[in-house]
Amino acid sequence: xxxxxxxxxxxxxxxxxxxxxxxxxxxxxxxxxxxxxxxxxxxxxxxxxxxxxxxxxxxxxxxxxxxxxxxxxxxxxxxxxxxxxxxxxxxxxxxxxxxxxxxxxxxxxxxxxxxxxxxxxxxxxxxxxxxxxxxxxxxxxxxxxxxxxxxxxxxxxxxxxxxxxxxxxxxxxxxxxxxxxxxxxxxxxxxxxxxxxxxxxxxxxxxxxxxxxxxxxxxxxxxxxxxxxxxxxxxxxxxxxxxxxxxxxxxxxxxxxxxxxxxxxxxxxxxxxxxxxxxxxxxxxxxxxxxxxxxxxxxxxxxxxxxxxxxxxxxxxxxxxxxxxxxxxxxxxxxxxxxxxxxxxxxxxxxxxxxxxxxxxxxxxxxxxxxxxxxxxxxxxxxxxxxxxxxxxxxxxxxxxxxxxxxxxxxxxxxxxxxxxxxxxxxxxxxxxxxxxxxxxxxxxxxxxxxxxx
Numbered sequence: 001x002x003x004x005x006x007x008x009x010x011x012x013x014x015x016x017x018x019x020x021x022x023x024x025x026x027x028x029x030x031x032x033x034x035x036x037x038x039x040x041x042x043x044x045x046x047x048x049x050x051x052x053x054x055x056x057x058x059x060x061x062x063x064x065x066x067x068x069x070x071x072x073x074x075x076x077x078x079x080x081x082x083x084x085x086x087x088x089x090x091x092x093x094x095x096x097x098x099x100x101x102x103x104x105x106x107x108x109x110x111x112x113x114x115x116x117x118x119x120x121x122x123x124x125x126x127x128x129x130x131x132x133x134x135x136x137x138x139x140x141x142x143x144x145x146x147x148x149x150x151x152x153x154x155x156x157x158x159x160x161x162x163x164x165x166x167x168x169x170x171x172x173x174x175x176x177x178x179x180x181x182x183x184x185x186x187x188x189x190x191x192x193x194x195x196x197x198x199x200x201x202x203x204x205x206x207x208x209x210x211x212x213x214x215x216x217x218x219x220x221x222x223x224x225x226x227x228x229x230x231x232x233x234x235x236x237x238x239x240x241x242x243x244x245x246x247x248x249x250x251x252x253x254x255x256x257x258x259x260x261x262x263x264x265x266x267x268x269x270x271x272x273x274x275x276x277x278x279x280x281x282x283x284x285x286x287x288x289x290x291x292x293x294x295x296x297x298x299x300x301x302x303x304x305x306x307x308x309x310x311x312x313x314x315x316x317x318x319x320x321x322x323x324x325x326x327x328x329x330x331x332x333x334x335x336x337x338x339x340x341x342x343x344x345x346x347x348x349x350x351x352x353x354x355x356x357x358x359x360x361x362x363x364x365x366x367x368x369x370x371x372x373x374x375x376x377x378x379x380x381x382x383x384x385x386x387x388x389x390x391x392x393x394x395x396x397x398x399x400x401x402x403x404x405x406x407x408x409x410x411x412x413x414x415x416x417x418x419x420x421x422x423x424x425x426x427x428x429x430x431x432x433x434x435x436x437x438x439x440x441x442x443x444x445x446x447x448x449x450x451x452x453x454x
Contacts, residue, residue, distance in 0.1 A: 002080070002117060005031055007101040008109035009094050010453035016089030021097050022453060023083040023106060024114055029070050032083040034104040035097060036068045046072045054087060054097055057104070064093050078114055079121035112450025116443070119435060126435025126446070127156045127392070133450050134216065134388055140265035143215040146386055156434060158205075158385065162198065163430045166403075166423065169194050173420045188410060195407040195423075202400040205385055210378035212388035218260055218267030219376050222295040224322075225304035226314055230332040234304060234359035235259070235272035238369075256294055264373045271298065300376045301327040307356065308336035311345055319349055328371060329354040335361045391442065395433045402426040 005025025011018065023032055029044070038044060038052040049069045053062040066087035076082045087093055102108060110116075112133070119129045131150035138144035149155070169191065213219075223231045239259055256273040271294055295301055301322050305315055319329070329349075331342055335358040346354055355371060357364045387393055402425040409419035431437035 005106045006109035006113055006117075007031070007098060007106035008114075008453040009098060010084075011089060011094075013091060014089070015091065019087055019089035019094045021085040021087075021094060021101070022109075022114065023085075023101065024076075024078045024080050024109075024117060025106070026081055027105060028081040028083040031101060031104045031106050032068060032070075032085065035100045036066060036085060037062070038068070044068060044070050046070055049086075054085070054093070054100075056096070056100060058100075063096065064088065077123070078117040079123050080117065109452055110447075111452050112447035112454060113452075115450060115454055116447045119443075124151075124153075125156050126443075127159065127433065128153060129435070130389055130392075130446060131155070132454065133446075136451065136454060139267060140215060140262065142265045143388075146212075146215070146388070155385070155387070159430060159434050162201070162399075163427065165194070165198060166426050166430070170420065170424055170427070173416050173423070176416065192407065192410055195403050195410070199400060199403050199407065202396055202403070205387060206393055206396050206400065207378070208386040209388075209390070209393040212386045213390075214266040214377055215386075216267075216388050218269045219300060220269045220271065220298045221300045221302055221372070221376065222271045222273065222298035223302045223304065224273060224295045225318065226306070226312075229304045229306040230359045231304055232257075232272050234302070234330070234332065234357075235270055237359050237362055237365055238270060263369050264377075266373065266377055268372060268376070295322070299326065300372075301325050302330055302372075303327050303352075304330050304332050304359075305340065305345070306333055307331040307338050307340040307342065308333040310339050311341055315345065319345065319352070323349040323352060326376060327352050328368075328375060330368070331356045332359055334358045334363060391446075392433060395429055399426045399429045399433075402429065 002025060005023055005027040007021065007023045010020045010022040033044070034057055035055055036052055037055045038050045042050050042052065044050050047069065049067045051065070051067055054064040054066050055062055064087050066085050069084045069086075071077075071082040071084070073079055073081050085097065087097070098108070112129075115124075115129050115132050118124050119126060124132075128151055131147045135144060135147035135151055138147055173191065223235055225231055235257065238261055256271050258269060258271050260267050260269045262268075273294055303318060303322055305311075305318075329346070329352045331340065331354065334356040342354070342356075346352075353371060353375060355364060355368055357368055359365075387396070402422050406419045406422035409422060428437055432439065432442075435443070
């Protein structure tokens with residue numbers, strides 16, 4: 001498919017015990033033989049490592065010991081001839097080998113180009129290609145397991161089954177239209193039942209994106225409250241390091257800080273911000289304005305109140321402001337004498353879970369982490385059918401919309417010729433999801449997120 005041969009370092013840049021150089025293309029072996037010489041008496045054989053030396057053909061000298069493995073097509077990652085050279089993980093050695101490989105006729109690989117070639121050669125589909133990058137970048141073992149299953153084709157198999165069921169349904173309906181006298185008429189009840197089952201499956205998969213997003217991107221939580229209630233102290237305590245400056249004076253935080261933590265394999269992005277309070281200082285005013293905007297956009301809120309002070313109208317206003325969002329109410333400074341009427345404040349909004357904590361002493365922080373996990377993470381039974389990308393979610397929603405419209409037209413008594421057209425629209429959308437129908441813009445966007453060498 002491709003006339004050129006690509007080369008890249010496949011191990012992370014930096015010092016290490018091992019470094020791997022990868023080539024793919026028809027001329028992989030001939031190029032590799034210019035920069036690698038087997039030890040005397042040894043021959044390159046398919047799929048068997050051979051010991052030798054990296055060779056500088058310009059200066060006619062060896063400069064590193066190495067192993068070379070040749071993988072002949074088509075049983076390779078890209079379905080092209082491939083070569084892997086293993087040597088010490090010295091950036092200088094690896095970069096020199098790449099330079100010589102390019103001099104010998106290879107081209108530097110673009111980000112994700114090895115996987116792109118695997119996709120374009122038909123070895124994997126687009127869902128599997130996305131999962132390859134997810135597996136490399138997995139931030140938890142659960143995400144790694146999900147991504148591995150998708151690399152193995154489990155999600156692709158589900159989509160193939162979905163497509164087959166839609167095509168079979170279309171065939172039944174169209175057969176009754178083309179051959180009305182042959183007794184092939186599709187039962188409306190059977191069609192409706194099939195559509196219900198397909199829509200149910202799609203809804204479950206679409207809902208799973210909330211879990212997938214929490215594993216890959218994280219859930220944003222804004223730590224908010226009045227000035228000097230302990231927001232930065234809580235931020236530092238949850239991170240278990242001093243990231244934010246903490247002083248006893250109000251208005252210390254004038255801009256927001258953002259850091260991520262992992263709780264039960266899910267990622268949470270914490271945002272520490274200026275206290276939501278009136279201020280005369282321009283910098284503080286801007287910090288308050290930013291804080292309000294961030295808190296409104298965040299997926300969840302940790303609302304801190306200082307329980308060592310009496311409740312104020314501003315405390316009630318904050319509770320009122322955030323009661324429609326997913327919010328945890330935290331009564332901080334429980335290590336000090338308590339002056340706040342917590343019962344009165346809780347009575348204003350019973351639907352907001354509350355917890356007494358001491359951000360400074362670390363009291364109840366484990367309970368808080370448990371609450372964060374249980375309250376903000378979407379609930380779903382353990383399943384391998386979880387999607388990790390917005391692209392996938394949006395296409396699944398489009399497929400669902402087509403089937404729901406067909407279902408609606410069927411229930412409203414429209415003829416088969418009308419509702420079959422809506423169902424038919426789902427087939428190319430499934431093709432876009434798996435990459436069977438290609439969009440250059442989408443493909444470019446997916447593969448540019450890959451590292452070079454994969």
